[in-house]
Amino acid sequence: MTTTMRKWAAIPGLLALAAAAVVLSAYSGASSDEGRDIEQPLPFPHPVHVKTLAMNCMYCHFAAGKSPDPGLPAVATCMGCHITVGPKKPDGSARPGVATLQEFWKKGQPIPWVRIHKVPDYVQFPHMRHVNAGVSCQTCHGQVQDMQRVTQVASLNMGWCVQCHLGESNPPFKARYDCSTCHY
Numbered sequence: 027m028t029t030t031m032r033k034w035a036a037i038p039g040l041l042a043l044a045a046a047a048v049v050l051s052a053y054s055g056a057s058s059d060e061g062r063d064i065e066q067p068l069p070f071p072h073p074v075h076v077k078t079l080a081m082n083c084m085y086c087h088f089a090a091g092k093s094p095d096p097g098l099p100a101v102a103t104c105m106g107c108h109i110t111v112g113p114k115k116p117d118g119s120a121r122p123g124v125a126t127l128q129e130f131w132k133k134g135q136p137i138p139w140v141r142i143h144k145v146p147d148y149v150q151f152p153h154m155r156h157v158n159a160g161v162s163c164q165t166c167h168g169q170v171q172d173m174q175r176v177t178q179v180a181s182l183n184m185g186w187c188v189q190c191h192l193g194e195s196n197p198p199f200k201a202r203y204d205c206s207t208c209h210y
């Protein structure tokens with residue numbers, strides 16, 4: 027953190043005094059949603075789909091490699107399997123959430139998932155640039171395949187972004203870090 031700040035202060039002519047005060051306060055990460063526990067309209071378990079069924083992240087978040095926004099799957103994507111994989115297991119025990127999923131499908135309604143990760147509107151975050159540069163989903167989102175319920179594990183604040191763009195993450199990456207990279 028301290029080395030990041032020293033490098034920032036060394037960028038000539040970029041930091042107007044007023045901006046510098048706000049920029050430095052942003053390093054405190056006060057507005058972080060890290061760890062926020064969210065109740066979804068139905069409990070979607072990543073582990074069953076990603077680990078047990080070996081589905082690729084891009085099967086559902088297919089736009090992550092070609093668009094700024096990875097998006098969430100349509101109900102039809104789920105129904106490819108859940109027309110036949112119903113709310114009851116062969117042994118009679120329940121599959122929580124599948125009945126609710128089928129109700130949304132019958133009503134023709136999208137599932138109102140609650141958004142977890144969000145940067146402010148004045149920040150540009152192109153997913154595809156990161157995915158195509160080889161930054162793994164887990165580097166930023168943690169071990170989603172092990173999460174019964176997705177939570178945010180990184181602060182997503184400016185210090186977090188800049189630290190990686192400067193090459194100080196593990197593993198290291200490099201990207202532009204002038205202000206207009208992320209704010210325009």
Ligand code: HEC
Nearest residue numbers: 070075076081082083086139141142143163167170171176
């Ligand atoms: C079968 C479809 C499916 C697969 C496969 C899948 N996801 Fe998801 N993902 C969803 C759905 C549905 C949601 C919204 C509900 C939730 O948050 O749990 C979601 C939510 C998320 C979120 C939170 C989105 C937000 O609101 O901020 C992240 C991050 C995420 N997935 C990453 C991954 C990663 C990484 C993988 C691969 C390891 C993966 N997903 C595989 C369907 C899928």
Ligand code: HEC
Nearest residue numbers: 069070071074099103104106107111120121122123124127
């Ligand atoms: C490639 C097929 C496939 C797709 C696509 C798929 N699922 Fe599933 N899902 C399954 C199977 C198979 C199971 C049952 C696994 C088991 O019982 O071991 C399951 C289980 C579930 C369960 C119950 C988990 C539990 O607690 O036992 C829920 C809820 C669920 N899926 C929701 C969804 C949603 C929502 C989507 C779309 C975002 C989706 N699934 C997409 C195959 C799929």
Ligand code: HEC
Nearest residue numbers: 083087090095096097098143144145151156161162163166
């Ligand atoms: C460099 C860090 C980083 C990487 C790598 C990354 N993400 Fe994200 N992800 C973010 C940030 C930051 C947001 C919030 C973006 C916003 O608000 O525009 C986000 C948001 C999301 C969302 C919610 C957006 C929506 O449309 O609902 C999903 C789903 C998601 N990421 C999935 C993935 C998947 C899947 C991968 C890997 C293929 C991935 N991410 C790779 C940082 C990352």
Ligand code: HEC
Nearest residue numbers: 150151155156159182186187190195199200201202207208
């Ligand atoms: C773990 C490392 C990492 C994190 C964290 C990260 N980035 Fe990046 N970012 C990269 C890499 C690598 C590239 C691709 C550089 C390239 O293609 O030359 C990139 C590219 C970008 C670009 C496109 C830059 C250009 O040259 O046009 C933007 C904008 C961007 N990131 C914004 C963000 C924002 C905003 C955040 C925080 C919410 C963030 N990044 C977090 C590694 C990261």
Ligand code: HEC
Nearest residue numbers: 040045048052149182183184187188191203204205207208
């Ligand atoms: C790699 C991406 C990235 C770069 C480069 C970047 N920012 Fe940011 N900036 C962010 C993100 C993400 C946020 C929002 C999250 C936060 O408040 O930390 C933000 C927030 C801000 C805010 C609002 C802070 C607040 O507390 O409301 C200001 C002002 C700002 N940036 C100015 C700058 C200036 C000036 C530069 C150049 C010296 C710069 N940014 C470079 C990603 C970046």
